[in-house]
Amino acid sequence: MIDLDASLYIEYDNGTKEPLALIETAVDVGQDIKPATVTKRLAARAGLPAFTVLYTLAATRLEADPSWYDISGFRVKQLVPHESKAWQSFSPQAWREFLYGLRQECCRPLDEAFRARPMNGKVATVVGDCYACGRRIPIDALKAGLCEDCRQEGRRR
Secondary structure (H helix, E strand, O other): OOOOOOEEEEEEOOOOOOEEEEEEEEEOOOOOOOOOHHHHHHHHHHOOOEEEEEEEEEEEEOOOOOOOEEEEEEEEEEEEOOOOOOOEEEOHHHHHHHHHHHHHHHHHHHHHHHHHOEEOOEEOOOEEEOOOOOOEEEHHHOEOOEOHHHHHHOOOO
């Protein structure tokens, strides 16, 4: 049984549905400790990185859904493969970029294996969606989830 008063998230690749990391979350109330023993053991068995993430609610509500508060910051400890001793602080934007980098790092071997696999005599191209405009382009052309046009225009996700 897992105690679900905190949430366990699985970061995964949208295309292959491969799990990339286990993330246990809780509201940040200034605590020094957030037990995550089961998450840590599960990640170690699965060979996945794992993190404990505490989030601080902002005073403002989300534009997209005013019934929810926005998040103003995160404190993160890595559990697996190396356990962090201290909490590391992230802005929402920095945490998003960290997760995107994790996704790129973890998916690189999967993407390379997929590209090398011939399909009907052709080599596959892995595609992704630009977060700003939604255009599907080769994954190698996406930087921080954005296509070149959106990056040049200064558009954001």
